[in-house]
Amino acid sequence: MARITASVYTSHVPAIGAAIDLGKTQEPYWQPLFKGYEFSKQWMKDNKPDVIFLVYNDHATAFSLDMIPTFAIGTAAEFTPADEGFGPRPVPKVIGHPDLASHIAHSVIQQDFDLTIVNKMAVDHGLTVPLSLMCGEPAAWPCPVIPFAVNVVQYPVPSGQRCFNLGQAIRKAVESYDEDLNVHIWGTGGMSHQLQGARAGLINREWDNAWLDQMITNPAICAQTPHIDYVREAGSEGVELVMWLIARGAMQDVADSARSVSVRHRFYHVPASNTAVGHLILENS
């Protein structure tokens, strides 16, 4: 059977993608950030998954105001990196896993989560920057990726609790797939940042780290954090952190208190452009 063995969490700041694409990773501004991902790139090589289930948000790229799905699962065979206004990123196309994705859609919808099934979708920096951070600049991504887009752009956005519960349903869905597959689930976005208005540039290091502590050790309580706390304390775009709870909810200790997770890596850095970057790798132990 397929199983989720690990979860990865990372911010997905577009400027990080630009720094990689323009060869600026060793510049003094960016060097400390990329140093925080050196362990992670090695870990990815040592623990290569068969499939990555990648939770991210679309930033007005595939989804305009024509349609705003709360949760959208990509079931296509491949996904093209999007032109977000300055040309597409020069990264490999994303190969999907239509069979597992369709299986997860079927199972999760039967568990009462109303997913939108997407067979054609360009993927933006929300998905490609985490891949670049974890995999570097390969000619092809190391494995198939199932894109899972969450609406955190137009309110109402899903609650942390809803995301956490959805993660649990995704774990069950993966475990009911017959083929022996090693699946990683990634939660991306955050941490504290605000890209708008007089409060632009807000960073809340103390809140971010307290939230991280709680998400690791007591995710069921963390999931109860209301939207307004994210927005007030971590900035209007800090609400992206609800997506991390999908990945966290899919870990085994949530379903079985006799199990635990181990923290393989934790990193926090300010700033990347306007944003506090958080990164975490958890393994089922």
Place this chain on the structure above:
Amino acid sequence: MALDKPYQDIPGTIIFDAEQSRKGYHLNQFCMSLMKAENRERFKLDQRAYLNEWPMSEEQKQAVLTMDLNRAMALGGNIYFLAKIGATHGLSFQQMAGSMTGMSEEEYRAMMLAGGRSIEGNRHLGEDGSAQPQHQPQGQAGRKGN
């Protein structure tokens, strides 16, 4: 019964909810059109003519022409949509975000390098933090005339 909008007492922050989205529908969809290279070229050649193809309000068009992003947000724009205009003009997210504070690009960049804007005094309207209405514009621009 009115919907609960607890986010309305946060200084310097507009939450893109269904009401804002309705106001900004055409503005934001115009922004989406800039994801095509040929449209970006057409827009840059004659911004006014390009904007006139969209059923936007004159106020919204002015906000785009003057790159007044705070105004565009108040009129229903969303930052991820508006970012397409910035990208068309070659502006980074940091330049766009910084422009909304009144700070110069250098001042805003320095604030971020020093750890970003503090949360203290910036949680609720009525406090005394840097994002409060009584402290706008920020940076050197706010000190002129003192």
